[in-house]
Every structure is written in C-alpha cells, then in structure tokens.
Amino acid sequence: MASTQALVPHGLTESDLLELYRRMVLLRCYDERSVVYHRQGRIGTYAIFWNHEAIQAGATFALGDDDWIFPSYRESAIGLVRGMPVETILQWWRGHPSGWWNPADWNVASIAVPIATHVPHAAGLAWGKKLRGESAVAMAFFGDGATSEGAFHEGVNLAAVMNAPAVFVCNNNQWAISTPLEAQTRAETLADKAVGYGIPGVRVDGLDVLAVYDAAREAVERARSGGGPTFIECVHYRAAPHATADDPRAYIDLARVEEERANECLARYENVLKELGVLDESGAAEARKEAEELMRAGITAAEAAPPPDPELVFTHAYVDPPGNMRNG
Amino acid sequence: MADLTLVEAVNDALHCELERDSDVMVLGEDVGRAGGVFRATAGLRDRFGPDRCVDTPLAEAGILGSAVGLCMAGWRPVVEMQYDAFSYPCLDQLITHVGRYRWRTGGKLSFPLVVRMPYGGGVRAPELHDDSPETYYVHTPGVKVAIPSTPSDAKGILAAAIRDPDPVVVLEPKLHYRTLRGEVPAGEHVVPLGKARLAREGDDVTLVAYGSMVPLCEQAADALEDVSVEVLDIRTLKPLDEGALLASAAKTGRVVIVQEAPRVCGFAAELAAILAEKAILDLRGPVLRVTGYDVPYPYWQIEDAYMPSVERVAAAVRKLLDF
Numbered sequence: 102m103a104s105t106q107a108l109v110p111h112g113l114t115e116s117d118l119l120e121l122y123r124r125m126v127l128l129r130c131y132d133e134r135s136v137v138y139h140r141q142g143r144i145g146t147y148a149i150f151w152n153h154e155a156i157q158a159g160a161t162f163a164l165g166d167d168d169w170i171f172p173s174y175r176e177s178a179i180g181l182v183r184g185m186p187v188e189t190i191l192q193w194w195r196g197h198p199s200g201w202w203n204p205a206d207w208n209v210a211s212i213a214v215p216i217a218t219h220v221p222h223a224a225g226l227a228w229g230k231k232l233r234g235e236s237a238v239a240m241a242f243f244g245d246g247a248t249s250e251g252a253f254h255e256g257v258n259l260a261a262v263m264n265a266p267a268v269f270v271c272n273n274n275q276w277a278i279s280t281p282l283e284a285q286t287r288a289e290t291l292a293d294k295a296v297g298y299g300i301p302g303v304r305v306d307g308l309d310v311l312a313v314y315d316a317a318r319e320a321v322e323r324a325r326s327g328g329g330p331t332f333i334e335c336v337h338y339r340a341a342p343h344a345t346a347d348d349p350r351a352y353i354d355l356a357r358v359e360e361e362r363a364n365e366c367l368a369r370y371e372n373v374l375k376e377l378g379v380l381d382e383s384g385a386a387e388a389r390k391e392a393e394e395l396m397r398a399g400i401t402a403a404e405a406a407p408p409p410d411p412e413l414v415f416t417h418a419y420v421d422p423p424g425n426m427r428n429g
Numbered sequence: 430m431a432d433l434t435l436v437e438a439v440n441d442a443l444h445c446e447l448e449r450d451s452d453v454m455v456l457g458e459d460v461g462r463a464g465g466v467f468r469a470t471a472g473l474r475d476r477f478g479p480d481r482c483v484d485t486p487l488a489e490a491g492i493l494g495s496a497v498g499l500c501m502a503g504w505r506p507v508v509e510m511q512y513d514a515f516s517y518p519c520l521d522q523l524i525t526h527v528g529r530y531r532w533r534t535g536g537k538l539s540f541p542l543v544v545r546m547p548y549g550g551g552v553r554a555p556e557l558h559d560d561s562p563e564t565y566y567v568h569t570p571g572v573k574v575a576i577p578s579t580p581s582d583a584k585g586i587l588a589a590a591i592r593d594p595d596p597v598v599v600l601e602p603k604l605h606y607r608t609l610r611g612e613v614p615a616g617e618h619v620v621p622l623g624k625a626r627l628a629r630e631g632d633d634v635t636l637v638a639y640g641s642m643v644p645l646c647e648q649a650a651d652a653l654e655d656v657s658v659e660v661l662d663i664r665t666l667k668p669l670d671e672g673a674l675l676a677s678a679a680k681t682g683r684v685v686i687v688q689e690a691p692r693v694c695g696f697a698a699e700l701a702a703i704l705a706e707k708a709i710l711d712l713r714g715p716v717l718r719v720t721g722y723d724v725p726y727p728y729w730q731i732e733d734a735y736m737p738s739v740e741r742v743a744a745a746v747r748k749l750l751d752f
Contacts, residue, residue, distance in 0.1 A: 206537075211530065221493075224491070226501045229499040230502045232502075235502075252490055259485065259491045259492075417535055420595050423667050423669065
C-alpha cells in the first residue's frame with residue numbers, strides 16, 4: 102500500500118488515524134441522528150453538516166487543547182472533538198438554556214448564528230493571547246458566503262495586521278442556502294482573497310480529511326511560530342440541504358449532488374484506512390456503535406432535563422442588571 | 430483637584446485606569462501615534478506602549494468584534510469610535526454579540542468592554558460628525574450607556590465604565606470637549622453608574638437632560654429669571670436613576686425633557702413614558718419634550734435651526750407654566 106501510505110501526513114501515528122476516524126464517525130452520527138430527531142419533533146430547525154466532517158475533524162485535529170475554535174452554525178457539533186457532551190449541543194438545538202456552554206471550558210466559542218461576525222472575535226482572541234505571551238491559536242470556521250461579508254474582511258485584515266496566530270477555515274460547499282458561488286464572487290478561487298491580506302491562502306479537497314489536516318497543521322505551525330494567519334479554502338459541493346427547513350431541489354444540481362454523495366468523505370477515509378490495514382469492518386462497526394450509543398444517551402439526557410426555569414430570561418443578560426430590566 | 434477641560438478629563442481617566450489595571454487597553458483609529466483626533470488618548474502610547482494603546486485598521490465593526498475576542502483573552506478593551514456617526518458599522522457587533530454574548534454563555538463569560546466616542550453637533554463640522562446616536566445603544570439589551578456633561582463626570586463615569594463588569598457605551602459631548610473647564614479630582618476618581626446629578630435646584634419646573642443639553646438647560650434656567658428651575662442631569666441612561674427623576678417630578682410637578690437627538694423614539698420618550706406611568710398624580714401639566722427634529726442632522730450653516738436652543742427650552746417652560 103505504498104501509494105496509500107503516501108497520503109498519510111508526516112507525524113500521524115496509527116492511533117492518530119483512528120482517533121481522526123472516530124471523530125468523523127461521531128460527527129456523522131450526530132448529524133444523521135439530528136435530522137431524524139428533527140423529523141420526530143425532538144429538536145428544532147437544524148443546520149445539516151453531512152459530508153462536512155472531513156473539514157471539521159481534519160482542521161481541528163491540528164489544534165492543541167489550548168487553541169480556540171470559533172464555529173459557525175454549520176460547525177454546531179464541533180465541540181464533540183473536544184469531548185463536549187452530546188446533550189449540550191442537542192439542547193442548543195432544542196432551544197433549552199442548558200445548551201449554553203462556557204467557551205472557556207472547551208476553548209470553543211459559542212455558535213455564531215450571523216454570518217462571518219465571529220471572524221473578528223477569532224482575530225481578537227488570537228491577538229489578545231499573543232499580547233499576553235500565550236501561544237494559543239484561534240481557528241475560525243465559516244462558509245463561502247461569509248467571504249462576501251464585511252466582518253470577514255475586517256476580521257481577517259485585522260488579524261493579518263496584528264500578526265495574530267489565527268487560522269481561517271473556509272468551508273466552500275459552493276452554496277449559501279440557494280446562492281451559488283458564482284453569484285457570490287468573481288474571484289477565481291476564494292483562496293485568492295488571501296493575497297489582498299498579505300497572508301498565505303491554500304486550497305484543499307474538503308472531502309479529504311488528511312489533506313485538510315495537513316493544510317491546517319502547516320497553518321497552525323505558522324501561526325504558533327509567529328508567521329501570522331493563514332486562509333484555508335476547503336472545496337467540496339453541498340450534498341445535503343442547508344437546513345431542515347430547506348428543499349434544495351429548487352436550485353441545486355442533483356446529478357452533481359449524487360456524484361458528491363458517491364465520493365462522500367467518511368467512506369473515502371474508511372477506504373484509505375482499510376487499504377492501510379489500520380481499520381477493518383469490525384473496527385468500523387465498533388466506531389459507529391460507540392457513536393450511536395453516545396447519541397442515544399445524549400438525546401435521552403437532553404429530554405430528561407427539567408424544563409428550563411423562566412427566571413433564566415433575566416439571569417444572564419447583565420452581571421449587574423439595571424433596576425428596570427424586568428419592567429415589561 | 431485640577432482645572433481641566435472635558436477632553437483632558439477623559440484623557441486623565443484613561444491614564445489613571447491603564448495605570449491601575451494592566452488588563453485595560455485602548456484601541457481605535459488614530460488613538461496611538463496621533464493620540465486621537467480630539468487628543469483624548471494623547472500620551473497613552475508613549476506611557477503604556479503600542480500594545481496597550483493600539484492604532485487599528487479603519488474598521489469599526491472589526492474593532493469592536495476584535496474587542497469581543499480580546500475580552501475572551503482576558504483584556505478589558507476600551508474602544509474609541511472616532512465620531513458618533515462613524516460608530517454605526519459597529520452596531521452590528523454591538524447588537525449581535527456584545528450585548529448577548531454573556532447571556533449565550535449562561536453568564537460564564539463576561540465582556541467588560543467600553544465603547545467611547547465623541548457625539549453631538551454644534552461644532553460646525555461636515556456631515557456625519559454631529560449625530561446623537563444614544564437611542565440605538567440604549568435600546569440594545571445587555572449594554573449600558575452613560576453620557577457625562579462635566580469634566581469631573583467625564584473622568585469619573587469613564588472610570589466607572591471601565592471597571593464595570595458589563596459592556597458600557599460612553600458618549601462624550603464633543604461640543605464641550607474644550608469649551609467646558611472644571612475642577613476634576615486628581616488620581617483615581619469614580620462616579621458610579623446609575624446615579625443622576627442635580628445640576629441645579631428649583632421649585633417650579635424640572636429640566637431633564639444629559640450630555641451637551643445640560644449646560645443648555647442651565648443657560649435656559651438663567652434666562653428664566655422669574656422661574657425657579659431645577660436641572661436634572663441624568664448622566665446614566667442605563668441603568669437609569671428613576672428615583673431621582675420621580676423625586677424631581679414630585680417636587681416641581683412640571684417636567685420638560687431636552688434631547689439633542691431626533692424626536693421619534695428618542696430617550697426623552699422613554700423618560701416621558703416613565704413619568705406618565707409613575708408620576709401622573711404629581712404632575713401639574715403634560716410632560717413636554719424639546720428635541721431635535723426627525724431629519725438628518727443638517728449642514729452646519731443651518732445647524733442652529735435644528736439644535737434645541739435656550740429660546741425653545743424657555744418657550745416650553747412658559748407653555749407648561751401657563752397650562
């Protein structure tokens with residue numbers, strides 16, 4: 102398997118490869134079960150990330166525990182790679198306040214619902230940590246549509262000017278709900294945008310978890326050694342609806358979706374691992390079973406949580422609330 | 430005590446607070462090398478270094494957005510917006526994140542940042558250097574707002590804002606940056622948020638104002654020689670000192686609220702509503718407002734026709750006394 106072996110980035114051990122696989126399986130399982138839970142009325146509207154697992158697991162695998170992750174809603178479950186409980190994320194989608202987490206417990210920022218406005222947060226955190234002499238790197242995730250937003254520009258530019266240790270991971274699935282990439286930009290590639298900020302911009306196959314990891318590893322090393330931010334464009338094609346409330350048949354290229362599904366990232370990585378002799382069918386089945394059990398326990402715990410105290414409407418808006426906060 | 434202009438008092442507060450707490454840093458456009466276009470941050474870069482008084486790219490949303498991340502990294506950022514109307518791009522970050530982030534972490538992370546900016550008209554400046562945007566800020570949950578009117582309060586309120594655990598927006602009356610001088614306590618000086626100031630005691634009518642309208646109300650009080658006028662300086666719009674407002678209304682029974690900002694849904698409307706709800710039996714006439722108009726702030730050759738004036742305030746007082 103010499104040719105397959107060449108795909109493995111330097112420094113990844115067999116157990117690394119399996120851990121990466123385990124994380125992808127968990128993310129996949131989270132996503133697939135969430136769609137079911139939504140149909141069963143057990144969670145609310147949900148943003149699907151099916152086939153985005155290679156980007157999420159691959160990029161974050163390059164981070165250390167002290168590094169920060171800034172997810173968009175497409176990466177809602179990315180805390181799983183840090184051991185965040187499944188039920189915490191499910192509760193977020195259930196609109197239950199126990200879905201609030203302390204970002205500092207996991208070094209995972211809150212899920213950013215507006216587009217690109219968390220990019221400056223990542224820039225600020227990375228810059229602020231550097232000013233304090235800490236070595237933390239900030240990794241922000243956002244979609245192709247986000248690159249049209251002012252906040253993306255302001256955040257990446259500021260990070261570059263401050264030489265902040267930040268990594269900007271663009272999930273280019275070529276669709277922003279129904280807006281195709283060509284309606285988003287005239288740039289030939291999104292990675293080209295990095296030139297304008299004076300930072301490296303790279304493109305990787307967003308369905309190749311090892312390629313994503315390798316690009317992220319290089320970016321994280323650069324950031325940590327004082328080389329500043331990197332922009333990574335992870336290219337694929339959205340093979341699932343934007344969210345549970347979306348029907349993409351009205352706008353998407355269904356034949357292209359079929360191609361993408363046939364080339365989906367988890368099976369692709371499974372094949373690599375099998376060719377390497379690192380994983381067999383029983384190992385794969387075990388990983389799936391483990392993830393399914395985590396999900397079952399997670400939804401059970403979420404549904405068993407007591408109804409939230411309405412007092413929570415007021416509890417956390419201010420540290421020191423104004424006297425008239427409760428006047429309604 | 431030192432005799433300082435209002436902007437010197439702001440500068441003094443920043444020096445004191447950066448000295449006191451090594452987590453406090455200042456960032457914004459032209460705040461470092463130039464010391465700010467109004468010199469509010471002059472000397473900070475030399476004294477505390479370019480990492481604690483930082484010249485940023487021209488990006489108001491990016492500046493405030495990065496301040497959110499700086500808070501997560503343990504800093505207490507004091508952000509300067511160069512002018513009132515230049516702050517509008519930062520409303521995106523303010524509304525979507527600054528006012529909500531603590532809430533969405535279940536109270537686990539706090540965002541003790543300050544946004545300060547010069548505001549208001551009367552300075553013969555180009556368009557969009559003259560706005561009174563306080564309503565946008567006060568309307569944002571999770572954010573506190575203060576507007577000092579004297580040099581002493583400019584120092585003390587900014588210090589309180591910097592020490593406050595919640596995000597605070599401080600608007601500074603640029604008209605009075607250099608036209609108002611006053612005694613300012615040397616060294617650490619804190620004026621707590623949420624406490625109004627009785628600028629002048631009187632019995633017949635209360636003028637309620639904040640920021641640059643306070644000196645105007647005092648001039649109107651002088652002009653109304655035969656009327657005993659009380660002037661209440663609200664100082665903090667949120668948290669509001671409702672007690673001081675109601676006490677003065679109970680004492681005089683007549684209230685005129687003076688606000689430079691456009692009228693519709695301005696902060697004067699909130700104050701009037703509180704009086705309608707809680708002071709109706711104390712009032713001897715309607716609560717009146719003297720405000721800017723529902724128009725873009727005008728070119729400076731005609732700006733005096735927009736601004737609340739001594740004459741307009743005095744006319745409202747006479748109308749109320751005649752009610």
